[in-house]
Amino acid sequence: MVYRKCPTNVTFQEFLQxxxxxxxxxxxLDRHYAxxxxxxxxxQVNAKYLVKQETFAADTVSVLEDIGxxxxxxxxxxxxxxxxxxxNTIPGIVKTAYGRLRKIMNGSKMAETIWKSFQIQGYIPDAVDLPEPRFQSEDDxxxxxxxxxxxxxxxxxHKMTSEKSKRQxxxxxxxxxxxxxxxxxxxxKEIYEIDITMFGYKELPPDEY
Incomplete structure (x- = not known):
């Protein structure tokens, strides 16, 4: 298996490999994907509640209501x-990303990467590109x-409803x-088999939207 030398240019398949x-x-494995x-x-934990990242807000409110x-x-x-x-979340995400990415990317590549990540997460419509004219220089x-x-x-x-965000x-x-x-x-599937079974995730990759 051959990996790309540049960590900023890795495909999804290469990451999975x-x-x-x-x-x-x-x-x-790194804790973010282990x-x-x-x-x-x-x-080994006698947990009364399990809160999932995918439904964090709704799960949290439900737990808080239940405990009074x-x-x-x-x-x-x-x-x-x-x-x-x-x-409450976007500024902190950007600051953290800037702190890490500035070590391996120039400013424009860094902005483009973070912008794309917000589209992947459903914050920004996928049809809205990074407004490059707003950035007059690398310092911007x-x-x-x-x-x-x-x-x-x-x-x-470019507000997105929760339904549009979910579909994206x-x-x-x-x-x-x-x-x-x-x-x-x-x-x-072998690596994440127990997680899939215990926490109710689908075994097969998604095939529709």
Whole structure:
């Protein structure tokens, strides 16, 4: 297997191959994509609630209601999870990404990569490109605060309903898995088999949107 030398130019299939190969070599996977059972041993925890990242907001509110959190506090938390979710999360995501990517990318590539990630996550419509005329120089691209302002402005002027956002995320997922080798998918299922079974995920990759 041949990996690209540049870490900023890796295909989805190459990333999945890297995961499978790492497991075969007995290497520890990064916590962001390692099986949950390899980190928190859920079978040894008598958990009353399981909150999934995919349905984090709804699950969190449900848990808080069940344990009897006061209504005024619940309303504040619900607002942060729903109404103010974008304002509360986007700036922090961008700052973290800038801190890591600036070491391996120039400003324009960094902005383009983060912009694409927000489209994948359903924050920005996939038909709305990064407004390059807004960036007059490389310094503009490197300016984290300026980039955040452009992103927030775009999200507000091209609002997506939760349903549209969900469909866009699903479309990206379907297209990403469409050309992945069957043998590679089989290896991935073996690696994440317990997670899939315990937490109710679908075994087969998505095939419709």
């Amino acid at each position: 890297f995961v499978v190969q790492s497991v075969k070599l007995g290497q520890t 099986p949950i059972v390899s980190m928190c041993l859920p079978c 959190v006061e209504q005024n506090k619940l309303e504040v938390i619900t607002s942060a999870l729903h109404e103010n979710r974008i304002e 691209y490197k300016n984290c605060k300026y980039f955040i302002d452009v992103v927030m402005e775009t999200i507000k002027t 995320r699903q479309k990206v997922l379907v297209n990403a898995y469409r050309n992945i080798d069957r043998s590679l998918l089989d290896h991935l």
